[in-house]
Amino acid sequence: MEKSNNIFDIIVIGAGPGGSIAANVAAENGYKTLLLEKEQIGENGRYKACGGATAWELVEEIDYPEDKISRVIESLELHHVDGDHFSKKGKGAVIWRSTFDKFLTDKAVNSGAILKEREGIIRIEKLADSYQITSKNDVYLANYVIAADGVTSPTLKMLNWPYFEKENLILTITKEMKTQKSFIDKILGPDTVHLFFGIKNLISVGYAWLFPKAETITVGWGNQINLIKNSREEFKKFTSLPFVKEALADSKMEIFKPHLIPVGLRPKLYDDNVFAVGDAGGIVDPISGKGIPYAMMSGMFAVEAIKFCEKKDKLDKLGIQYEKLLDRKFLRILKAKRTARDKIFQNDENLKKFLGLWEKYRSSEIIMRKLMD
Ligand SMILES: Cc1cc2nc3c(=O)[nH]c(=O)nc-3n(C[C@H](O)[C@H](O)[C@H](O)COP(=O)(O)OP(=O)(O)OC[C@H]3O[C@@H](n4cnc5c(N)ncnc54)[C@H](O)[C@@H]3O)c2cc1C
Numbered sequence: 001m002e003k004s005n006n007i008f009d010i011i012v013i014g015a016g017p018g019g020s021i022a023a024n025v026a027a028e029n030g031y032k033t034l035l036l037e038k039e040q041i042g043e044n045g046r047y048k049a050c051g052g053a054t055a056w057e058l059v060e061e062i063d064y065p066e067d068k069i070s071r072v073i074e075s076l077e078l079h080h081v082d083g084d085h086f087s088k089k090g091k092g093a094v095i096w097r098s099t100f101d102k103f104l105t106d107k108a109v110n111s112g113a114i115l116k117e118r119e120g121i122i123r124i125e126k127l128a129d130s131y132q133i134t135s136k137n138d139v140y141l142a143n144y145v146i147a148a149d150g151v152t153s154p155t156l157k158m159l160n161w162p163y164f165e166k167e168n169l170i171l172t173i174t175k176e177m178k179t180q181k182s183f184i185d186k187i188l189g190p191d192t193v194h195l196f197f198g199i200k201n202l203i204s205v206g207y208a209w210l211f212p213k214a215e216t217i218t219v220g221w222g223n224q225i226n227l228i229k230n231s232r233e234e235f236k237k238f239t240s241l242p243f244v245k246e247a248l249a250d251s252k253m254e255i256f257k258p259h260l261i262p263v264g265l266r267p268k269l270y271d272d273n274v275f276a277v278g279d280a281g282g283i284v285d286p287i288s289g290k291g292i293p294y295a296m297m298s299g300m301f302a303v304e305a306i307k308f309c310e311k312k313d314k315l316d317k318l319g320i321q322y323e324k325l326l327d328r329k330f331l332r333i334l335k336a337k338r339t340a341r342d343k344i345f346q347n348d349e350n351l352k353k354f355l356g357l358w359e360k361y362r363s364s365e366i367i368m369r370k371l372m373d
Contacts, residue, residue, distance in 0.1 A: 008033060009033065010023075010026045010145075012113075014038075015108075017101060017278065018278030019146065022303055023108035023111075023115075024107045033112070033114065035109075036119050037116070037117045038121070039117065039118065040117055041105055041117045044099075045102030047255060047257075049174040050174075051218055052213070069093045071093070071190075071214065072092075073193055076193050078195050078355045080197050086359045100292075116137070119138070120135060121133055122134055122136060124159060131144075146275045147275065147280045147281075150280060155274075155280070161268065164282055168264030169224070169260050170224055171224075171258065174220045175255065177219055181214060188212050188217070188247055192212070195209050197351055197355065199347060210244065222261060222289060262284055263286040264338050269322065270323070271319070277298045278294065285363070287363055298326060304325055305318055337363070337364070350372070354366065
């Protein structure tokens, strides 16, 4: 353990969007940074269950190459199983997470972060003034730890941080269905994402979706975990809807993957030089399940908080500074959305009211301007 090249300023655990951006910003700011990822990233990245919908602003902000976008999206069709139908216009992109996450991880490496893939963390211990992290292959030391290892965060579990309440977890099922581009264009529309709602007759708290990728339809379903009776049967109910059945008629399943989405914050986001970032902290839109931009911003803010507090010699204020940055940008809104979510999914009447408003307004506007009241 004497090897000085195993001593870092910051160790980031998990090379998803949150961890990769954190490592990128840390390295750019001159911190000796290690990025530990348990999976193999390789040349092509690694598959992650995700709709892959991103706002066009994000694509532009990170200079994401257009040839890495699977589809450019212009509209969102909101189907309620009672027959009501809403359309929302807006430009976005659908990406494969393998390509997207690798793009961000490459950025971190190009900025000077050291990436160790296939090196999952297996132990973390607090020493007098640093953390000792044991991976599958080695032992490392760091002053700061950024836990960006997803909703189940092994890092925070090993540190005995409290986990999410059951009503703050959505169980999702994803199927990647390979088909022909022309078929997708004809049935779904070339640039349209479809979301399906219905509290009584489809999903009690959540929704289902068809996301068009170049030659694949990502079929997804997600319901609050403590309300699920039989996930496979409930998923089947969705795929039996006439429109969905038609869209999937000529397709072949390539991947099947369940995964959790946190839709409420972890009881704490910082403790003793450890930061919870992205899904590890439950920093996700509680209504839509959108998490990519929040993971990225929280990763950036964790590093900004370290930089600010070191400069001002206020290391006892790290947690306050981190939450202040999160709050200023979006945390306040996510908290308000968490409260609003209970009302929206209380009954179909409220849900349809929300879908009707969503046609015209951003969801944050609906909540902050209290348009549901
Ligand atoms: C079905 C589904 C659909 C979604 N659709 C969208 C969408 O369309 N748009 C959107 O914005 N968001 C979507 N989300 C949410 C989004 O996927 C997450 O919010 C986002 O991935 C969070 O990024 P992250 O970096 O926090 O964590 P993750 O992307 O989960 O990354 C965590 C990383 O940590 C690694 N790791 C885990 N354990 C260890 C360990 N022990 N040691 C080292 N590394 C470890 C993992 O391998 C992984 O690479 C969706 C989620 C799901 C489940």
